[in-house]
Amino acid sequence: SQKIEQNSEALNIQEGKTATLTCNYTNYSPAYLQWYRQDPGRGPVFLLLIRENEKEKRKERLKVTFDTTLKQSLFHITASQPADSATYLCGVNTGFQKLVFGTGTRLLVSP
Amino acid sequence: EADIYQTPRYLVIGTGKKITLECSQTMGHDKMYWYQQDPGMELHLIHYSYGVNSTEKGDLSSESTVSRIRTEHFPLTLESARPSHTSQYLCASSGADRGRNNEQFFGPGTRLTVL
Numbered sequence: 001s002q003k004i005e006q007n008s009e010a011l012n013i014q015e016g017k018t019a020t021l022t023c024n025y026t027n028y029s030p031a032y033l034q035w036y037r038q039d040p041g042r043g044p045v046f047l048l049l050i051r052e053n054e055k056e057k058r059k060e061r062l063k064v065t066f067d068t069t070l071k072q073s074l075f076h077i078t079a080s081q082p083a084d085s086a087t088y089l090c091g092v093n094t095g096f097q098k099l100v101f102g103t104g105t106r107l108l109v110s111p
Numbered sequence: 112e113a114d115i116y117q118t119p120r121y122l123v124i125g126t127g128k129k130i131t132l133e134c135s136q137t138m139g140h141d142k143m144y145w146y147q148q149d150p151g152m153e154l155h156l157i158h159y160s161y162g163v164n165s166t167e168k169g170d171l172s173s174e175s176t177v178s179r180i181r182t183e184h185f186p187l188t189l190e191s192a193r194p195s196h197t198s199q200y201l202c203a204s205s206g207a208d209r210g211r212n213n214e215q216f217f218g219p220g221t222r223l224t225v226l
Contacts, residue, residue, distance in 0.1 A: 004153070034214060043201050043217030044154070089154070096161070097142050097205050097213050100170065103153040 003027075004092055004102035012108045013080055021075040021105045023090030028100070030093040033066055033073050038087045038104065047088075048075075080109045114138050117202050117218035124192055125226050132187045132200055132221045140206030143185040144215065147171060148199045160185055192225045199223070 005024045013019050023033070032051045036044035050057045050066040050073065057064045063076040077084050087106045091099035115136040124130060136143065141162045146154040146169075156169030160179040174196070175189050185204075189196055199222050203215040 032213065041220070041222075043203070043220050044215075045217070046214035049213065091215075093213075097215075098144075098156065098159065099215065100156070101146075101154045103151070 004090060004100055006088075006090055006102035007105040008103065010106040010108055012110065015081060015109055015111050017080055019077040019080050019084070019107055019109070021088050021090075021107070023073040023075065023092075023102055025071050025090075025092050028071075028092050028094060029068075032093045033064075034091040034093070034099065035062075035064060035073075035075050036089040036091060036101075038089055044089055077107075080107075082109045082111055085109050115202065115204055115216050115218040117200075117221050119221060120219060121222045121224075123224045123226065126191075126193055128192050128225075130189050130192055130223070132202075132223070134185045134187070134202035134218060135183050136185075136204040136216070136218075137183060138204060138206060138216065139182065140204035140216070141182065142205045143179065144203040144205075145169070145175075145177060145185070145187050146201040146203065147173065148201060148220075150199075154201060158187065192223075194225045197223060197225050 034049045035047045038044040048064045050064045061078045065074045087104040089104040090102045118133045143160045145158040148154045155171035157173040158177040160166050166177050199220050201220045202218040205215045
């Protein structure tokens with residue numbers, strides 16, 4: 001069956017460390033993959049997109065990698081801050097601007 | 112800040128009532144989506160539209176219906192609400208005129224509770 005898997009357990013890290021979140025997918029061949037941030041009670045907010053022909057994409061403290069052989073994307077936040085605490089969603093493209101999302105990983109950054 | 116709006120933000124109604132959840136965007140996006148999300152769970156696509164007079168069912172079966180008569184407006188209707196419809200409903204839009212990354216812009220959501 002087709003599915004998107006993200007770390008189901010919350011990720012707790014200390015401020016200043018690098019957070020690494022994982023997104024694995026099966027039975028999809030996405031043209032691109034996106035990462036979103038969702039805060040409690042609010043809609044997701046887009047962070048980064050990485051295309052199938054890209055290995056890595058960076059934006060400020062964020063870095064995303066995409067391995068189409070492993071069917072995996074890694075999302076990194078360097079120099080993490082308490083304000084980075086949120087749930088991060090991986091969205092896999094399944095057709096013309098359609099996405100299938102994982103359950104998300106909750107990140108908690110402690111001061 | 113995304114220019115996509117949903118009303119109401121919260122709705123508590125009794126079983127059997129007909130409801131319409133409103134979604135509007137001012138970005139001129141041609142594509143719009145409705146997702147359903149339960150607490151701690153993934154977003155499930157229930158409806159989408161590629162433009163005016165275009166509507167498609169999503170990956171998750173839903174008893175709701177949608178319409179797209181105007182570009183900016185994509186309302187969702189439940190003819191007879193049931194407790195199983197209790198959930199958070201999120202509307203989103205995307206388009207070529209903004210968002211080179213094909214990102215979806217989400218509204219704040221409607222939290223629906225059916226008693």
